[in-house]
Amino acid sequence: MDLKSIHEIFNNRILRIPSYQRGYTWANDYVIQHGDDLRKVKGQLKDLWDDLMNIPEGAWHYTGLLTLVKAKIQYDWLPNHNQFAIVDGQQRITSILIALSVIIEKAENLSVQLEVRPGDEKFKYLIIEAATQRHLFSGTRNNPSDKYFRRHILKMDEVQDDSKESVYTENLNNARLFLK
Numbered sequence: 001m002d003l004k005s006i007h008e009i010f011n012n013r014i015l016r017i018p019s020y021q022r023g024y025t026w027a028n029d030y031v032i033q034h035g036d037d038l039r040k041v042k043g044q045l046k047d048l049w050d051d052l053m054n055i056p057e058g059a060w061h062y063t064g065l066l067t068l069v070k071a072k073i074q075y076d077w078l079p080n081h082n083q084f085a086i087v088d089g090q091q092r093i094t095s096i097l098i099a100l101s102v103i104i105e106k107a108e109n110l111s112v113q114l115e116v117r118p119g120d121e122k123f124k125y126l127i128i129e130a131a132t133q134r135h136l137f138s139g140t141r142n143n144p145s146d147k148y149f150r151r152h153i154l155k156m157d158e159v160q161d162d163s164k165e166s167v168y169t170e171n172l173n174n175a176r177l178f179l180k
Contacts, residue, residue, distance in 0.1 A: 006096060009066065014083045016071070017090050023145045023168025024175070026091045031174050045178050048095055063092050094149075095175060101153055102179045145169055152176070 009015075028043030038046070055061050066089035073083045086093060107114050148169040153176055 003062075005060070009093075012081050013068075014081050015068070015093065016083060016085055017094075017146075018085045018087070021086070021090050023166065024091065024094050024149075024171045025168070026095055026175060027171050028174070028178060032178050041178075044091070045095065045175055048092075048099075049179070052099075063096065065089060066093065094172075095179075098153055098172070098175050099179045101155070102176065105155070106180075145172065148172060 026044040026048075028041050028045050030041070032038070032041060038049070051061055067087040068084035068089075069087050071083040071085055104114065106112075145166065145168045149172055152169075153172055
């Protein structure tokens with residue numbers, strides 16, 4: 001087994017959720033409101049949160065197995081990147097990216113710089129070129145959950161918001177609210 005950091009997972013890779021995968025299902029037993037006692041919450045997101053909050057200084061978190069299958073698609077506009085389908089680990093990767101988007105947004109609101117140059121963190125984990133809607137992680141093209149993820153989680157304003165509400169988009173939104 002080859003253990004990798006999140007940075008290594010995204011280094012020169014484009015991750016796609018194949019059409020045969022279900023939408024985002026991680027949730028808690030109830031939607032948290034501002035000021036709620038987190039100790040009462042149970043669910044996958046709360047478990048992830050507890051894991052992350054309890055990492056000793058200098059240690060790392062083992063997130064679990066991630067199974068990727070290299071696609072035969074190569075992009076001329078991005079010759080150094082390979083595309084991979086996420087066969088297992090979609091829920092974990094999606095949750096981590098939601099958390100990263102919340103951290104990046106919070107840092108921007110507080111004028112905290114997370115990288116050498118402002119904005120680098122977005123281009124490292126979330127998007128390649130915002131103006132052309134090219135991003136490092138997504139679902140199947142024209143999938144309503146994918147459009148919702150890009151518009152409401154990644155805050156890519158140029159994505160047309162024609163996504164249909166579903167249990168999956170509700171789960172994405174609730175995950176973002178919880179992690180925020």
